Amino acid sequence: MRLTPRDTRFFDLLTTAAGNLVTGAGLLTELISVPMAEREKVAQLMHDTEHLGDDATQEIMLQLNTSFITPFDRQDIQLLASRIDDVLDDMDEAADLAVLYRIEQFPPGVEALVELLGRAATLTAEAMPGMRKVTELSAFWEEINAIEDQADGVYRRLLAHLFNTDGADPLTVMKTKEVIDRLESAADAFEHVADVVQTIAVKES
Amino acid sequence: MRLTPRDTRFFDLLTTAAGNLVTGAGLLTELISVPMAEREKVAQLMHDTEHLGDDATQEIMLQLNTSFITPFDRQDIQLLASRIDDVLDDMDEAADLAVLYRIEQFPPGVEALVELLGRAATLTAEAMPGMRKVTELSAFWEEINAIEDQADGVYRRLLAHLFNTDGADPLTVMKTKEVIDRLESAADAFEHVADVVQTIAVKES
Amino acid sequence: MRLTPRDTRFFDLLTTAAGNLVTGAGLLTELISVPMAEREKVAQLMHDTEHLGDDATQEIMLQLNTSFITPFDRQDIQLLASRIDDVLDDMDEAADLAVLYRIEQFPPGVEALVELLGRAATLTAEAMPGMRKVTELSAFWEEINAIEDQADGVYRRLLAHLFNTDGADPLTVMKTKEVIDRLESAADAFEHVADVVQTIAVKES
Numbered sequence: 001m002r003l004t005p006r007d008t009r010f011f012d013l014l015t016t017a018a019g020n021l022v023t024g025a026g027l028l029t030e031l032i033s034v035p036m037a038e039r040e041k042v043a044q045l046m047h048d049t050e051h052l053g054d055d056a057t058q059e060i061m062l063q064l065n066t067s068f069i070t071p072f073d074r075q076d077i078q079l080l081a082s083r084i085d086d087v088l089d090d091m092d093e094a095a096d097l098a099v100l101y102r103i104e105q106f107p108p109g110v111e112a113l114v115e116l117l118g119r120a121a122t123l124t125a126e127a128m129p130g131m132r133k134v135t136e137l138s139a140f141w142e143e144i145n146a147i148e149d150q151a152d153g154v155y156r157r158l159l160a161h162l163f164n165t166d167g168a169d170p171l172t173v174m175k176t177k178e179v180i181d182r183l184e185s186a187a188d189a190f191e192h193v194a195d196v197v198q199t200i201a202v203k204e205s
Numbered sequence: 206m207r208l209t210p211r212d213t214r215f216f217d218l219l220t221t222a223a224g225n226l227v228t229g230a231g232l233l234t235e236l237i238s239v240p241m242a243e244r245e246k247v248a249q250l251m252h253d254t255e256h257l258g259d260d261a262t263q264e265i266m267l268q269l270n271t272s273f274i275t276p277f278d279r280q281d282i283q284l285l286a287s288r289i290d291d292v293l294d295d296m297d298e299a300a301d302l303a304v305l306y307r308i309e310q311f312p313p314g315v316e317a318l319v320e321l322l323g324r325a326a327t328l329t330a331e332a333m334p335g336m337r338k339v340t341e342l343s344a345f346w347e348e349i350n351a352i353e354d355q356a357d358g359v360y361r362r363l364l365a366h367l368f369n370t371d372g373a374d375p376l377t378v379m380k381t382k383e384v385i386d387r388l389e390s391a392a393d394a395f396e397h398v399a400d401v402v403q404t405i406a407v408k409e410s
Numbered sequence: 411m412r413l414t415p416r417d418t419r420f421f422d423l424l425t426t427a428a429g430n431l432v433t434g435a436g437l438l439t440e441l442i443s444v445p446m447a448e449r450e451k452v453a454q455l456m457h458d459t460e461h462l463g464d465d466a467t468q469e470i471m472l473q474l475n476t477s478f479i480t481p482f483d484r485q486d487i488q489l490l491a492s493r494i495d496d497v498l499d500d501m502d503e504a505a506d507l508a509v510l511y512r513i514e515q516f517p518p519g520v521e522a523l524v525e526l527l528g529r530a531a532t533l534t535a536e537a538m539p540g541m542r543k544v545t546e547l548s549a550f551w552e553e554i555n556a557i558e559d560q561a562d563g564v565y566r567r568l569l570a571h572l573f574n575t576d577g578a579d580p581l582t583v584m585k586t587k588e589v590i591d592r593l594e595s596a597a598d599a600f601e602h603v604a605d606v607v608q609t610i611a612v613k614e615s
Contacts, residue, residue: 100365160510170375170580279612305570375580
């Protein structure tokens with residue numbers, strides 16, 4: 001069976017959408033390493049990336065509405081695009097809140113969480129062209145699940161450290177928690193992307 | 206094609222369910238404007254509305270189980286009813302927590318958030334009869350998405366103001382945040398309603 | 411119609427998975443009654459149970475991929491397994507956070523919340539063999555919905571008490587809230603399990 005150009009369009013669009021996650025994860029790395037004064041610029045770049053993500057999602061929806069044949073169930077492609085978008089929303093919110101709350105210092109360990117997001121983003125971007133043979137992507141969803149598990153552990157230790165530090169200022173703790181909650185939520189969101197891929201694979205098998 | 210009475214029943218029931226959201230949003234407007242002593246009465250009315258919502262949902266489920274033909278996939282109608290119910294649950298929780306926590310003063314900006322919920326409720330109630338021609342409802346889900354986007358911005362500024370106010374009492378901040386979190390969650394829940402409508406439209410197109 | 415061994419396999423696996431929820435709820439009861447020094451041991455047992463849950467979920471996924479015929483839509487079985495897993499994840503997180511945050515004392519009322527989780531777990535474990543006649547399980551999802559409703563009420567009163575106690579330490583309030591949030595989330599997760607069962611019943615009816 002040869003793939004027609006129309007078929008490959010969906011894989012290209014999903015690959016583009018997932019590529020934005022790699023950009024987003026890179027911006028998060030910058031966000032937590034630059035001085036506070038430069039964070040707003042990084043958050044703005046994140047916002048631009050989030051808009052590119054919205055465009056990619058809309059393009060996928062448009063293709064769904066105008067294509068006679070789609071490689072998978074329409075609603076599964078829609079769900080996958082929407083789940084990829086959710087990841088970028090979480091990243092964008094994390095960056096936005098870091099600026100809004102004027103977080104002075106990120107707690108030690110936050111870079112480990114951001115690094116895990118970077119790995120999940122790369123794996124997702126690499127998996128999307130492979131959607132052509134979705135039943136062979138089990139390594140992808142297993143690795144994403146393992147990363148989510150690790151992210152969860154890092155997150156809990158971050159919180160324990162944050163809450164158990166003597167003399168911690170409650171409002172600072174709350175604000176910092178809001179930001180790292182969004183990072184943990186992004187890790188969960190990657191798992192939801194992987195779940196949709198697994199669901200499609202179950203249907204195709 | 207003529208619609209049979211059985212077919213129109215689902216659209217009527219969804220319209221009724223969405224009508225409760227308009228009532229709920231109106232009660233939220235009252236909640237944040239009446240003196241603290243009268244809030245419990247408003248929260249009780251909200252609770253009554255939430256029960257009407259449960260009844261509407263149950264009626265839809267019953268119709269699904271007893272109808273031979275349904276205008277869309279059964280599970281999509283079920284999901285739509287359940288998503289409408291979720292909005293009312295969030296509104297009810299916001300009202301309930303405002304009373305339970307004895308919030309003395311809502312932060313400036315909360316009325317903007319409630320107003321957006323009112324607009325989303327009206328749009329949803331107006332869209333439900335239009336489900337007959339669901340593929341023509343793209344303006345609905347686009348507007349709801351735009352409102353959710355605005356609500357998100359208002360919410361973040363509300364939080365920033367709440368957290369960054371000098372000398373803020375941490376417990377008061379936490380309690381207030383809980384209430385406005387439920388309002389933001391209601392805005393998200395409207396988007397989830399719109400997502401289901403869009404999903405149905407994709408299938409029908 | 412006689413069920414083939416292959417068919418009964420799914421019901422057995424779902425029953426096993428739901429059985430882990432009964433174990434989990436039992437461990438939560440222990441967690442809130444043992445002295446603080448023994449909590450880590452209970453949390454470890456919970457973690458072991460959560461791994462058993464993961465194994466059960468994986469076994470179901472494997473069966474889905476290797477079975478030619480399944481009693482319900484593959485993706486519904488997958489979703490049900492995943493929703494059961496979510497309950498155990500919440501229970502595990504609650505136990506983990508109670509240890510990590512070194513919660514000295516649980517607020518009065520938390521045992522009522524845990525008891526409701528125990529009832530929901532027992533109902534779920536009893537319902538799974540009955541999936542063979544899923545359309546007859548309406549009592550199950552109605553009872554779970556009623557339990558979730560009660561859990562919600564208990565949860566809100568717990569929070570009101572926690573926040574409105576004079577001289578409460580903000581960080582202690584935050585940490586305690588995190589743990590009871592996970593318990594409330596477990597109650598919600600039971601409702602999501604019941605929702606999937608109801609969805610399957612709607613399709614089968």
